[in-house]
Amino acid sequence: MDLIDERIAELANGLFVVDLTISATNVIHVELDKHEGNVSVNDCMSVSRNVEHNLDREVEDFELHVSSAGLDRPLRVHAQYVKNIGRDVKVVAQDGTKTEGKLVEVNENQIVLENSRMERPEAKKKKELIVEQHVFPFEQIKETKIIISFK
Numbered sequence: 459m460d461l462i463d464e465r466i467a468e469l470a471n472g473l474f475v476v477d478l479t480i481s482a483t484n485v486i487h488v489e490l491d492k493h494e495g496n497v498s499v500n501d502c503m504s505v506s507r508n509v510e511h512n513l514d515r516e517v518e519d520f521e522l523h524v525s526s527a528g529l530d531r532p533l534r535v536h537a538q539y540v541k542n543i544g545r546d547v548k549v550v551a552q553d554g555t556k557t558e559g560k561l562v563e564v565n566e567n568q569i570v571l572e573n574s575r576m577e578r579p580e581a582k583k584k585k586e587l588i589v590e591q592h593v594f595p596f597e598q599i600k601e602t603k604i605i606i607s608f609k
Contacts, residue, residue: 462488465508473501474537476527484520489527491538497526533602539564546605547571549594557592558605568595569602 459478466473472493479487488505490497506524513520533539533547539561548558549571559571571592576585 461509461512462505465505469501469504471501473497473505474535476535476538484518486520486522488522488524489531490524491527491535491541493537493541502526529604529606531603533604536564536566539569539602542604546607548603548605549592549599550601551594552598552600554600557594559590559592562591568593569599570594 459475462475462478466475472495473490474493475488476491477487477489481487486509488509490501490505492501502524506522509522509524527534527538533542543561543564545561546558547561548556549569550556557571557573559573561569562572563570571594572589573592574587574589577588578585
């Protein structure tokens with residue numbers, strides 16, 4: 459992890475580690491994201507080279523994979539939630555309920571989704587905009603994914 463953090467600090471371009479796993483057979487998987495913008499191939503190559511050049515394959519046999527956190531993957535760290543404020547997401551709660559909406563707020567303890575719809579209240583002819591907010595403490599979230607739309 460120190461070799462990864464070292465290169466991220468040198469690059470100073472907003473990269474952060476989303477996930478790092480090392481298997482029993484020394485397969486290292488590193489997933490990166492960026493506070494603003496997207497992770498480039500050069501970002502992944504730079505981190506990968508720093509790890510490979512500082513580990514001796516003669517001493518430790520390892521396989522290294524460095525990639526960006528894909529849009530289709532669930533959000534896993536706080537910085538990803540902050541980065542995606544304003545995007546439409548789907549939250550699956552620990553109890554299995556699913557809620558979709560715009561991610562409008564993130565703090566240390568929870569997120570807030572907002573969704574709106576046009577609805578005709580009783581005894582009125584005109585539809586009105588109904589806005590609802592849904593609060594999800596992090597411990598109640600099983601999974602959060604970005605809704606990918608091609609509209």
